[in-house]
Amino acid sequence: MKVDHSFFEEVSARSGQDLSRCFHCMCCSGGCPVAHGMDYLPNQILRMIQLGMRQEVLESRAIWLCIGCYACVTECPNRVHIPYMMDALREIALHEQVRIGEPDIWAFHREFLKQVGKRGRIYELEFMARYKLATGNLFQDAVMGMKMFRLGRLELLPSSVKHKEIMKKIREACDE
Amino acid sequence: MSNVRNTGEKRLRRVHYYPGCSLMSSARDFGTSLFQMFRLMGTWVEPLEDWNCCGASPAHSVNPDYATLLAGRNILLAERQGIDDLYVVCPSCFVRLRTAEKILATDASMNAKLAKACGREYEGGVRLKFTPEILSDAPSVFEKAVVNPLAGLRGVLYFGCLLTRPEWITGFDIRPYEKKLKKLVNVLDVETLDWSHSKQCCGSHLAVTKPDMVDGMVDRIRDHARRAGANCIIAFCPLCQVNLELRGKEVEPLPVFYISELIGLAAKLPGHEGWVKKHLVDPRPLLNSLGLV
Ligand code: SF4
Ligand code: SF4
Numbered sequence: 001m002k003v004d005h006s007f008f009e010e011v012s013a014r015s016g017q018d019l020s021r022c023f024h025c026m027c028c029s030g031g032c033p034v035a036h037g038m039d040y041l042p043n044q045i046l047r048m049i050q051l052g053m054r055q056e057v058l059e060s061r062a063i064w065l066c067i068g069c070y071a072c073v074t075e076c077p078n079r080v081h082i083p084y085m086m087d088a089l090r091e092i093a094l095h096e097q098v099r100i101g102e103p104d105i106w107a108f109h110r111e112f113l114k115q116v117g118k119r120g121r122i123y124e125l126e127f128m129a130r131y132k133l134a135t136g137n138l139f140q141d142a143v144m145g146m147k148m149f150r151l152g153r154l155e156l157l158p159s160s161v162k163h164k165e166i167m168k169k170i171r172e173a174c175d176e
Numbered sequence: 177m178s179n180v181r182n183t184g185e186k187r188l189r190r191v192h193y194y195p196g197c198s199l200m201s202s203a204r205d206f207g208t209s210l211f212q213m214f215r216l217m218g219t220w221v222e223p224l225e226d227w228n229c230c231g232a233s234p235a236h237s238v239n240p241d242y243a244t245l246l247a248g249r250n251i252l253l254a255e256r257q258g259i260d261d262l263y264v265v266c267p268s269c270f271v272r273l274r275t276a277e278k279i280l281a282t283d284a285s286m287n288a289k290l291a292k293a294c295g296r297e298y299e300g301g302v303r304l305k306f307t308p309e310i311l312s313d314a315p316s317v318f319e320k321a322v323v324n325p326l327a328g329l330r331g332v333l334y335f336g337c338l339l340t341r342p343e344w345i346t347g348f349d350i351r352p353y354e355k356k357l358k359k360l361v362n363v364l365d366v367e368t369l370d371w372s373h374s375k376q377c378c379g380s381h382l383a384v385t386k387p388d389m390v391d392g393m394v395d396r397i398r399d400h401a402r403r404a405g406a407n408c409i410i411a412f413c414p415l416c417q418v419n420l421e422l423r424g425k426e427v428e429p430l431p432v433f434y435i436s437e438l439i440g441l442a443a444k445l446p447g448h449e450g451w452v453k454k455h456l457v458d459p460r461p462l463l464n465s466l467g468l469v
Contacts, residue, residue, distance in 0.1 A: 033377040037389050067380040068233060069337035090238050104385045109234035116235070116246065120228035122197040131384070140387065144422060144456075151454050161228050166294065170249060173293035174241035 004052035011049050015088035021078040022046050028072035028082050038062035039101070042072055042082050045089070058093040064102035107134040119160030120167045126158065188220035192259045193307070194250060195223050196230065196269040206414050209436040210265060210307065212445040217310075217317050224254055224262065230272040233381050241286070247276035248290045254302045265307045267338040267413045273304050308339070308412055308435065312356035315363045321443040325365035328466035331433070332371045332406045333358060334397070336378055336416040361410060361435070364442040371404040373397050378419040387423065394424035401430055407462055408433055421456040431459030441468065 012019050022043065029041035039061045040048065048057050057063070066086040073081055093100065100106045111130045115122045128145065161167065191214060195207070214221045227250050235243035251273060254262045264270040280287045280298045291297040311318075335354070358368050376397055379390030397420065401409055409432040411417040420432045432455075440448035441463075452459055452469065463469040 033379075033393060034382065034389065037386065065382070065386070067377065067382060068236070069377040069380065070341040071337065071375075071377065074341055084240075087236055087238075087240050091240070094238055102385075105382075106238075108381060108385050109237050112232065112234040113238070113242075116229045116231065122229055124197075128384075141384075147456065151456070162226050166249070167228065169293040170245045171242065173289045174239065174245055176289075 003050075004054075007052050007054045007057075008049050010092065011085060011088050014091065015081070015084040017081050017085055019046060019049060019080065019085065022050075022076075022080050023078065025077060027075040027077065028080070031071040031075040032066075033069060033071060034065050034067060038065050042066070042086075046080070046082070046085065049085075055098065057089060058096065058098045059101050061101035063089040063093065064100070064105040104135045104137070107131060110134070117167050117171055119158060119164055121159055121161065123158035188215075188218055191219045191221050191263055191310075192224055192254065192257075192261070193221055193263040193265060194227055194230075194254075194269060194273065196227075196264070196266045197232075206417070206434040206437060206451070207265070208447055209434070209440040209445065209451055212447065213311060213318075213436045213439050216321055216439075216443065216445070217314055224250060224259070225257055226253060230269045232268060232272065236272070236275075241289070243272060244276045244279050244286055245290055245293060247272045248280055248286075248298060249294050251277055251280070251302050251304070252290065252294055252296060252298045255298060256296070259302060261303045261305050263305050263307050263310065266415065267306070267336065268415060270304065270306050271338045277302075277304060308357060309353070311435070312353070312360045315356070315360050318360065318439055318443065319363040321439075322364055324442050324444050324468065326438065326442050326466075326468055327365045328468070329366045329408055329438075329462075330369060330406050331361065331366050331408045331410040332369050332401045332404055333361065333374055334378075334409050334411045334416060334420065334432070335374050336411070336413050337375065337380075339412050341375065357412070357435075361438065364438055366410070366438065368410075369404045369406055371400055371406070373400040376400075378416045379423060380415070380419070383419045383423055390419065390423045391425045394420055395427045398424050398427040398430055402427065406430065408459065410435060410438065418456070429457040431455055431457045431462060433459065 008019060024043055024047060026043050029035050029043050032042055035041055045057055045060065045062055063086050066083060068083040070083060108131055111127055111134055115127050211221050228246060230250065231243040231246035235246055264273055280290065281300055287297045361368055379393045383390045409420060409430050411420065411432050412435050414434065417432050417434050437451050440451060452463065460469065
């Protein structure tokens with residue numbers, strides 16, 4: 001069997017990680033607080049990259065569930081930075097328009113970044129409303145939301161940077 | 177630029193901070209309590225002018241360059257405003273700003289992109305500092321200010337992920353640092369208990385997208401806190417504070433105090449009665465039973 005190395009090289013380059021250092025001790029997966037919800041464990045994802053399993057990796061749920069908590073980085077005897085690897089994988093998945101393994105999490109990121117792009121700051125009320133519309137989870141947490149609101153823990157009005165065009169310029173500078 | 181402000185009675189050292197989104201909204205009250213703490217230390221706090229969101233998790237999750245530029249603009253603003261030390265309150269913002277600073281210092285092409293968007297390159301003139309660092313260096317200030325010792329509160333310190341974890345990013349040696357934070361809490365007469373879950377993740381943004389999963393994570397943290405004998409959890413991150421009170425289903429909830437809120441209670445700083453009313457898990461029954469409010 002011949003293994004296609006192009007995916008391995010692409011992820012290594014994009015994440016700045018030497019993924020060949022991993023010897024699959026599974027310390028990363030053992031320390032990962034969300035491993036129990038993943039379809040593949042963090043070290044399995046890494047192994048699949050080594051084996052060139054492009055589509056399975058990019059469509060996995062695991063790459064979206066990683067919250068970048070750095071627990072695995074502390075555990076890894078070879079200092080492989082798994083969260084940087086996961087960042088790179090999500091970027092490639094979006095770029096290649098594959099099926100997204102966790103559409104709700106992607107909706108969260110997308111709506112958050114729309115807020116940032118629009119005014120440079122997050123307006124929580126609008127952000128949560130838009131996230132709910134995007135995912136259809138209209139009533140999930142409605143009671144909790146009302147409670148936060150009553151307690152005065154949500155701002156009524158949005159705030160923003162002085163000149164909103166700057167946010168567009170920043171976006172454009174990294175999309176080039 | 178002079179770093180001292182003359183207020184008439186006494187000259188206060190001016191401190192600049194990066195507010196970040198949560199301090200301006202859901203954690204606003206904790207922000208206020210933090211500023212009171214700074215006042216206690218003889219400092220005058222001012223926000224970074226025209227700051228923008230650091231990009232938090234979403235930006236680096238899907239576009240690391242965007243994350244660098246979003247955070248980078250803030251550091252550049254600080255440099256332009258003549259700020260030498262910029263204090264960051266939220267551990268997550270701190271990691272984002274620190275990461276961007278490192279990238280801009282080593283990757284000329286990223287700095288060029290920043291200049292393209294914002295008109296100037298970052299020259300490396302700003303020191304990023306993490307707020308609890310400065311607070312934990314001055315326990316004696318707080319010790320002297322205590323008028324309402326919080327005896328009876330038995331807390332576990334909850335550091336979460338980013339407060340201590342990426343040492344090569346945060347740049348401080350973690351063990352003495354943890355000890356200092358413990359000391360800071362102890363001078364308020366709060367008993368601190370050893371436990372195993374001080375760095376177990378609170379679920380971060382999955383609290384919104386995967387509530388069932390985070391319910392389980394928070395329940396485990398609560399369970400361990402209870403087994404250690406705690407009657408409250410003490411948090412250093414505004415977002416952890418929300419998650420640990422918002423989620424969890426099976427284990428009886430514990431109130432989660434934000435560090436500056438505790439100092440406010442112990443020193444009876446202006447506003448402290450208002451802050452304790454803003455919890456999702458009401459701490460007043462506990463505080464009342466101990467005669468602390
Ligand atoms: S901890 Fe490091 S070496 Fe071990 S399996 Fe994970 S990435 Fe590989
Ligand atoms: S950074 Fe991601 S993979 Fe690593 S332990 Fe945290 S959630 Fe798991």
